[in-house]
Structures are given as structure tokens and as C-alpha cells.
Amino acid sequence: MKVDATTRPPAVLSDRTARGILAGAAFRRRTVTLLVYAVLVGASAFFLFPLAWMTGTSLKTIEEVGQPQLKLLPETPQWSNYGELLGESSFWRAYGNSFFTVGLSLLGTVGSIAFVAYAFSRLRWPGRNLVFGLMMGTLMLPVQATLVPQYVMFYELGWLRTFNPITIPGFFAGGAALVFLLRQFMLTLPRDLDEAASIDGANPLQTWWYVILPLSRPAVATITVFLFVAQWNNLIQPLIYLQKAELYTMPIYVAQKNNLQESPLPWQEIMAASVLFVIPVLVVFLLTQRYFIEGISMTGSKG
Amino acid sequence: MDIDTATAARLHNLYWSFATVAFIVVGSLAIGKAASSVAAWRGGSAALQRRAFWGYLFASPWILGFLIFVVGPALASLYYSFTDYRLGRPLEWIGLENYRVLIEGLGAHGRRFTQAMYNSFYYALVGVPLQIVTALGMAMLVSRPMPGIGIFRLIFYLPVILAGGPAILLAWRYMLASNGGFVNISLSSIAQSLPGLDWLYRSFIFVVEAFNAFYSGISRGDPVGAFSYLLPSLIGAAVFGYLLRGEFDSGKRETAARLAEVIAIVLGLTLLVRGLVAERIDPAFWLGCAFVAAISFLLWRRKRLEPRRLGLTFAGTGILGVLLAVRLVMIEDGHFSAILRLLTLSSPIARPGDLDYLEDVFPALLPSSAWIWGTVAVLAAATLIPALEKGQRKTLLGVSTGLLALLALGSLLDGFRYFAAFGAIAETSGSPVFHFALFRQVASTLPGLDRVPLWLQNELWAKPSLVLITMWSAGTGMLIFLAALKGVPSSLYEAAQVDGAGPVQRFFRITLPMISPAMFYNIVIGLIAALQTFEAVYIIQTPRTESSLASAAYFLYERTFRQLEIGQGAAASWILALIIVTLTVFQFRYSRWVHYEG
Numbered sequence: 001m002k003v004d005a006t007t008r009p010p011a012v013l014s015d016r017t018a019r020g021i022l023a024g025a026a027f028r029r030r031t032v033t034l035l036v037y038a039v040l041v042g043a044s045a046f047f048l049f050p051l052a053w054m055t056g057t058s059l060k061t062i063e064e065v066g067q068p069q070l071k072l073l074p075e076t077p078q079w080s081n082y083g084e085l086l087g088e089s090s091f092w093r094a095y096g097n098s099f100f101t102v103g104l105s106l107l108g109t110v111g112s113i114a115f116v117a118y119a120f121s122r123l124r125w126p127g128r129n130l131v132f133g134l135m136m137g138t139l140m141l142p143v144q145a146t147l148v149p150q151y152v153m154f155y156e157l158g159w160l161r162t163f164n165p166i167t168i169p170g171f172f173a174g175g176a177a178l179v180f181l182l183r184q185f186m187l188t189l190p191r192d193l194d195e196a197a198s199i200d201g202a203n204p205l206q207t208w209w210y211v212i213l214p215l216s217r218p219a220v221a222t223i224t225v226f227l228f229v230a231q232w233n234n235l236i237q238p239l240i241y242l243q244k245a246e247l248y249t250m251p252i253y254v255a256q257k258n259n260l261q262e263s264p265l266p267w268q269e270i271m272a273a274s275v276l277f278v279i280p281v282l283v284v285f286l287l288t289q290r291y292f293i294e295g296i297s298m299t300g301s302k303g
Numbered sequence: 304m305d306i307d308t309a310t311a312a313r314l315h316n317l318y319w320s321f322a323t324v325a326f327i328v329v330g331s332l333a334i335g336k337a338a339s340s341v342a343a344w345r346g347g348s349a350a351l352q353r354r355a356f357w358g359y360l361f362a363s364p365w366i367l368g369f370l371i372f373v374v375g376p377a378l379a380s381l382y383y384s385f386t387d388y389r390l391g392r393p394l395e396w397i398g399l400e401n402y403r404v405l406i407e408g409l410g411a412h413g414r415r416f417t418q419a420m421y422n423s424f425y426y427a428l429v430g431v432p433l434q435i436v437t438a439l440g441m442a443m444l445v446s447r448p449m450p451g452i453g454i455f456r457l458i459f460y461l462p463v464i465l466a467g468g469p470a471i472l473l474a475w476r477y478m479l480a481s482n483g484g485f486v487n488i489s490l491s492s493i494a495q496s497l498p499g500l501d502w503l504y505r506s507f508i509f510v511v512e513a514f515n516a517f518y519s520g521i522s523r524g525d526p527v528g529a530f531s532y533l534l535p536s537l538i539g540a541a542v543f544g545y546l547l548r549g550e551f552d553s554g555k556r557e558t559a560a561r562l563a564e565v566i567a568i569v570l571g572l573t574l575l576v577r578g579l580v581a582e583r584i585d586p587a588f589w590l591g592c593a594f595v596a597a598i599s600f601l602l603w604r605r606k607r608l609e610p611r612r613l614g615l616t617f618a619g620t621g622i623l624g625v626l627l628a629v630r631l632v633m634i635e636d637g638h639f640s641a642i643l644r645l646l647t648l649s650s651p652i653a654r655p656g657d658l659d660y661l662e663d664v665f666p667a668l669l670p671s672s673a674w675i676w677g678t679v680a681v682l683a684a685a686t687l688i689p690a691l692e693k694g695q696r697k698t699l700l701g702v703s704t705g706l707l708a709l710l711a712l713g714s715l716l717d718g719f720r721y722f723a724a725f726g727a728i729a730e731t732s733g734s735p736v737f738h739f740a741l742f743r744q745v746a747s748t749l750p751g752l753d754r755v756p757l758w759l760q761n762e763l764w765a766k767p768s769l770v771l772i773t774m775w776s777a778g779t780g781m782l783i784f785l786a787a788l789k790g791v792p793s794s795l796y797e798a799a800q801v802d803g804a805g806p807v808q809r810f811f812r813i814t815l816p817m818i819s820p821a822m823f824y825n826i827v828i829g830l831i832a833a834l835q836t837f838e839a840v841y842i843i844q845t846p847r848t849e850s851s852l853a854s855a856a857y858f859l860y861e862r863t864f865r866q867l868e869i870g871q872g873a874a875a876s877w878i879l880a881l882i883i884v885t886l887t888v889f890q891f892r893y894s895r896w897v898h899y900e901g
Contacts, residue, residue, distance in 0.1 A: 148873045
């Protein structure tokens with residue numbers, strides 16, 4: 001579609017006809033382009049609208065929220081909706097809990113994935129293919145298959161109502177897909193690096209730390225942002241394990257607002273909490289969006 | 304000093320994190336040492352021992368995690384699924400009872416599970432195609448290089464990262480409120496701006512409601528499913544019929560053989576699972592097993608199979624033989640009735656107790672499993688026997704096309720008999736189930752001027768609401784299509800244009816075949832995601848719509864973590880795991896075919 005056959009008229013045509021065809025093609029192309037832009041803008045409105053609606057609602061008064069209306073923006077912005085929320089200690093606790101669990105599990109997961117991916121990409125050892133095959137096999141196993149007995153295990157360990165079930169499993173290189181992603185990247189680094197390092201007397205641990213890890217920074221960044229978004233949004237595990245209000249992370253804190261018994265529901269408060277919930281993930285996304293695109297192209301192409 | 308609970312929990316978690324790191328370090332060293340000792344014991348050189356040590360040292364965090372968080376739990380879960388374990392109570396072995404209850408849809412919980420599976424299949428059947436069409440449309444829109452296109456890609460992908468969390472789902476919930484919600488008000492005002500649009504809007508409401516009433520009728524009324532075999536049989540018959548038209552060349556042969564394999568596996572697995580867990584089942588099922596086993600055995604005797612298939616056939620024969628022997632010993636019905644059943648198209652099935660009132664107006668019948676096994680056997684023969692001639696294979700596929708068409712017809716007739724009984728059911732049962740009455744109302748007239756979609760409030764609209772939300776977050780599929788579209792060589796388009804192909808032809812003849820691997824990947828990922836839908840259901844459900852929204856994963860959550868019925872939860876998770884693994888195996892086996900066909 002990129003190359004238009006009419007852009008190069010055959011030599012037999014007279015100059016005038018050729019110009020006429022060229023002008024017609026250019027006109028058609030411009031119309032198509034304009035049309036595409038119009039569709040793109042319309043579609044963007046569909047994709048962005050819930051976010052805009054959320055923000056607009058968070059600034060309305062309770063009366064405005066109760067009326068059926070099409071207004072996106074409030075009469076006068078009610079910043080006090082946020083003020084009240086920020087004054088609540090339970091909000092700050094949930095925010096803190098979220099940052100704590102996400103931070104710790106990111107640290108453990110990214111570190112161990114970077115460690116393990118090195119074994120599967122740059123080291124040659126007996127049994128490597130078998131272990132790698134096992135790991136890829138776990139990709140087929142759905143989360144649900146192990147969710148139930150893991151719950152029993154954590155129950156027996158006395159880990160219910162603690163953060164442990166959410167952060168600790170990550171330390172064991174959780175997420176075979178991300179190990180695979182990082183392995184694929186590490187495979188592209190030149191082999192000579194390891195040889196040079198081992199001639200200089202470095203053991204694999206030193207090679208990993210001083211040579212491979214610094215060079216893998218873009219791929220490590222990719223898996224970090226993926227994990228951040230997944231962990232920040234993670235609802236089911238906190239829901240199962242953190243059965244105590246003091247331990248709630250942001251996803252449960254926000255979801256709980258949904259179950260308020262008030263009528264009409266204070267949507268302006270719920271939406272204000274939602275906006276504050278979305279901000280970190282939005283900021284991370286906007287700063288790192290190229291990693292998402294690269295990462296997903298990489299997962300998809302293995303199909 | 305008073306430390307609050309959250310701080311204490313964080314400190315506690317930090318201690319455990321340090322302990323975990325120490326455990327991993329020690330464990331890794333131990334595994335590395337063990338690996339190098341094993342290498343030494345087997346006479347490996349010093350270099351090999353070193354390689355074993357470092358390799359296993361680096362892989363150990365994963366190996367440890369695999370043993371602790373995957374192997375152990377998986378084994379435990381398999382064990383729990385055969386017990387009636389409830390947290391805090393001793394467990395008791397009850398064999399296949401959990402599976403039987405869930406698969407046959409017995410009792411309140413079995414019904415809920417069947418309903419959840421039907422809901423999940425709705426998301427797969429309706430949601431996944433819509434999601435893929437949306438994703439492809441988005442990808443086509445943003446695939447050409449235009450100034451500022453990167454920003455649009457960004458905006459289109461943005462919903463994916465938000466839809467995983469509860470915040471945006473709450474916003475949707477608010478927007479979809481049926482009375483005065485944003486979506487309904489704007490839809491109505493658009494519809495009322497022009498007379499033609501109004502009709503379009505009302506027919507949209509009508510189509511969605513009628514379709515969902517029909518669907519919820521299937522899932523509510525008859526859990527064993529009058530339509531169980533409709534879809535695979537219908538698809539199979541249609542595709543074979545198409546393939547058998549005209550010249551049956553090697554390309555078509557290959558496609559037909561692959562399809563026959565898939566359909567035989569799907570039908571066979573369904574029957575095997577049902578036969579395994581059923582308390583009392585049509586003996587013809589086991590005779591069908593014997594039939595397949597005999598065919599396999601004969602083929603093996605004539606040494607017409609290559610080694611790999613020989614092994615498969617041999618294993619299959621063995622398993623089926625054992626099953627048949629077990630079943631023949633336990634048979635209560637007598638052999639005569641078994642032979643009689645073989646000759647009939649339908650066989651009666653047991654209906655769950657709480658649906659007894661249906662028995663008078665709608666006696667439950669299913670196509671006899673002998674017919675299904677016959678189809679499976681013919682299909683298997685058409686695929687597995689390598690030495691068949693072209694004509695013979697064509698005949699076999701023709702026969703199975705006919706059989707599949709018959710099966711589809713049987714299923715369909717059962718379904719229509721069921722809906723014909725709606726009116727009678729609503730009258731006899733006194734307090735008619737909600738959807739029966741609703742279905743009649745829906746089916747009789749076009750909705751009035753003041754009707755609006757009831758989105759999250761009503762069981763006819765709850766599932767479409769969820770589908771709408773998944774369409775909104777189709778960005779991952781878009782990125783995968785985008786990568787595939789970039790891989791289509793532009794010389795193909797040029798050549799087609801020189802040959803005079805229009806944009807529509809170019810799309811169907813070039814673009815679609817060339818991106819078929821991405822399409823297949825998106826379909827399989829979408830199906831798996833449909834089965835695992837959880838967050839959205841959890842956020843947008845209300846007591847009224849819960850049962851019509853609940854997915855398989857949501858059922859699992861309810862049963863295990865709310866009601867603490869670990870045993871049944873484990874059984875449900877294994878059924879789910881089996882389905883997902885089957886889908887994934889299909890993907891690995893057939894994705895290459897999709898590619899080559901393009």
C-alpha cells in the first residue's frame with residue numbers, strides 16, 4: 001500500500017495527463033490521510049474517555065454526581081475531595097503498603113530473574129536443556145493450578161495476614177516468561193565477552209556482575225516495568241492473603257470503596273482514590289512506553 | 304513505643320526477605336556442589352565439574368522455586384482434589400467425587416461451576432473475536448508511518464496497563480450505570496438525533512437481549528448441555544464439506560488431516576472425561592472405546608504405522624482396553640440394553656435434582672456416545688493411516704462429514720425442543736425462572752422508545768458489559784498485530800496492485816494470511832485469558848449479576864478462598880489447568896501449520 005503505482009507514470013503519457021494523474025493521486029492521498037486522522041482522533045476519545053471521566057468526576061460535588069448528566073467537567077473543581085482523602089491515615093497506609101510490597105517484590109524478582117537468565121543464556125552445563133524445558137513448561141501451567149495449594153502452604157506456615165506470600169515467591173525467579181525474555185536478550189550479546197573475562201581471571205559470578213548485567217540494562221528495564229505494572233495492579237493475591245484492613249494495598253483499598261453501603265455511592269470520593277491509584281502506573285508507563293512496545297513484540301514473535 | 308500493625312508487618316516481611324535471600328544463597332551453593340559431585344562421580348573432567356557447579360548455582364533460585372512453589376503445590380493439589388478437604392478439618396478420600404460434581408453440574412456448587420464455564424465460553428466465543436477484530440482494526444489504523452502516529456499508538460495501548468487494576472473498572476461501572484449513566488445518556492441522545500438511528504439502536508438492544516436470553520437459557524436450564532456437541536460438529540462438518548469440494552490436492556489433504564485430528568481429540572476427550580467421572584453412563588460409550596481400540600490394534604498388526612504413531616496407538620489401545628475391562632465388570636444394565644442403545648440416535652441422561660420439574664416438558668436426551676465414538680474412529684482412521692490413497696481418504700472424510708452433520712443436527716434439535724418448552728416451563732413451575740419470562744418478552748416485540756441497555760444491572764447485559772471492557776483494552780493484541788503487519792513484504796502488495804487487486808482483495812488475500820501466526824497467537828492467548836478473567840468480574844458484579852458474570856477463575860476464588868472448600872477448589876483448578884494445557888498444546892502443534900498455510 002505504501003508504493004502507489006500511479007506515482008510513476010509510463011513515459012508514453014503526455015506531460016499534461018501525467019500531471020493530472022499525479023494531482024489526482026495526491027488529492028486522494030490527502031483525503032485518505034485526513035480521514036485516517038479523523039478516525040484516529042475519534043478512537044482516541046473512546047480509549048481515553050474513562051480516564052477523563054474518572055478525573056472529571058473526582059472533582060465534582062456529591063449533588064453533581066447524583067444527577068444524570070453528560071457533563072465531563074464540574075461546575076467548580078472540588079479539590080477538597082482529594083484533601084479529605086489525603087487526610088485519611090488509611091489511605092496513606094494503603095499507599096505505603098503498596099509501595100513497600102511492590103518495591104520489595106520488584107527487587108527480589110528482577111534480581112533473581114537476572115541471575116537465572118544468565119545460567120540459561122551464557123553458561124553451558126549438563127542438563128541445561130532439560131531444566132530450561134521444564135521452565136518453559138511452567139508457562140503452560142495456569143496460575144490457578146497452584147493457587148489453592150500455595151494458599152494451604154502459606155496457611156500452614158502461618159503467613160496469612162502478612163506480606164510474605166506476596167513478596168517472597170518472587171525471590172525465586174517468579175515469571176518464566178520474563179526469564180525467557182531476558183535470556184533471549186542475553187543470547188544476543190557477543191560470546192567473546194565471556195572468554196575475555198575468563199582470560200582475565202574472572203569467575204562466572206564476576207562476569208555476570210561486571211560484564212553481562214551492565215550490558216543487559218535495557219532488557220532488565222523492560223522486565224522491571226512489566227513487573228511494576230503487574231504488581232501495582234495485582235488484586236487477587238492481596239485479596240486472598242491480606243485479610244486485615246491495616247495491611248491492604250491500594251488495589252484492595254480502592255476496590256473496597258466499591259462495597260460501601262451508602263446510597264447514592266460517593267462516586268467523587270471513589271474516583272479521587274482511583275486517580276491517585278492510577279497516577280504512579282501512568283507516570284511509569286509514560287516514561288517507559290518504548291519498553292512495553294519492545295517487550296510485547298518480543299513475546300509475540302515467539303508464537 | 305507503639306508500632307502500628309502495618310509497620311510491624313513490613314518489618315516482619317523484611318526479616319523474612321533476608322532469610323529468603325540467605326536460604327537461596329545456601330541452597331544454591333548446595334545444589335551447585337551437589338551437581339559438581341555428581342559430575343565427578345560420573346567421571347566428568349575437572350572442567351565439566353566446574354561448569355556443572357556454576358550452571359546449577361545460577362539456575363538454583365529457579366530450581367528451588369520450582370520445587371517449593373510449583374511441584375510441591377501441584378502434587379498436593381492433585382491429592383486434595385480427591386478429598387473433601389476443608390481448611391482446619393481432617394481430610395477424607397472421596398475419589399473422583401469432586402470431579403463428578405463439577406463436570407456433571409450436580410447440586411448447587413456443580414451448577415455454579417457449569418454456569419461459570421458457560422460464562423467463560425461466552426467470553427471466548429463472543430469476546431475474543433470482537434477483541435481480535437478491534438485489535439486488528441487498531442493495528443491497521445496505526446500501522447502506516449504518519450506524523451504523530453506514535454502518540455496514537457500510545458493512547459491505544461494505555462487502557463491495557465490500566466484495565467488490570469480496579470480503578471478504571473470502577474470508572475466503567477459508574478459510566479455504565481443504566482439510569483443516567485454516561486454511556487446510556489449519550490447513546491440515547493445520538494439515537495434520537497435521527498429517526499433511522501433510533502431503529503438501529505433498538506434493534507441492537509433487541510439482538511443483544513435475545514442472544515443473551517438464548518445463551519443464559521442454555522447455561523441455566525440444562526447444565527449437561529443440549530448443545531455440547533453442536534459447535535465442534537458444526538465447524539467440522541462445514542470445513543470438511545468445503546475442503547472436499549473440487550480437486551482434493553495435497554494441500555487440502557494436509558489441512559483436512561490436521562482438522563480431523565483436532566476434532567477427534569476434542570470429541571474424544573469430552574467423552575473420555577465424562578465417561579470417567581459419570582456414575583452411570585451409556586454403556587455404548589465403552590463399546591465405542593473398544594471399537595477404537597480394535598481398529599488401532601488391527602492397524603498395528605498390519606504394521607502400517609510408523610514408529611511414533613505405533614507407540615501412540617499402542618498406548619491408546621492399552622488405556623482403552625483397561626477402561627473397558629473395568630467398566631464391563633461394573634456394568635449394571637446388562638448387555639442387551641447396551642446393544643439396543645447402540646442402535647438409537649439418542650440416549651437419556653440424568654438431570655440434576657433441582658431441575659426435576661423440567662422432566663415432563665423436556666426429557667433430556669443426548670446423541671448416543673456410540674455415534675460420537677464412531678465419528679471419532681472414522682476421523683482417527685482418516686488421519687492416522689499413512690498408506691491411504693487419496694480417494695479412500697476422501698471417502699473417509701466424507702463419511703465423517705455426514706456423521707458430524709448428523710451430530711450437529713441432533714444437538715440443534717435438542718436445543719430447539721428445549722426452547723420450545725420454555726412457555727410450558729414458565730407456566731408449570733409457578734415461579735418461573737427469571738430468564739424464561741424475560742425471554743418471551745424479549746422475543747415478542749422490538750424494544751420500545753424508552754428502552755435502554757441495562758448493562759451491569761441485568762443478567763442479559765452483564766456479559767456484554769464485560770466484553771465491551773475487554774474490547775476497550777485490546778492494546779496488547781494490537782501491538783502483536785502491528786509487529787506482524789510490519790513483517791509483510793511490501794513487494795507482495797505492489798505485485799497484487801499491478802495485477803489489479805483492490806484494497807479489499809489485498810486485505811483478504813495478502814494481509815490476513817501473512818499475519819495468521821499473530822492471529823493464532825492472539826486467539827489462544829485470548830481464550831486462556833477468557834478462562835482466567837477475574838479482576839473485572841470481581842469489581843463489576845452485584846449480587847444479582849454475579850452468577851451470570853462469574854468466570855471459571857472467579858468460581859475457583861469463591862469456592863476456595865471464601866468458602867474454604869479446598870478439595871473442590873483443587874478439582875476445579877485441575878479441570879481448568881487441563882483445558883488451558885490442551886489449548887496451549889494445540890497452539891504449539893498447529894501454529895506452524897497456520898504459518899505455512901499463509
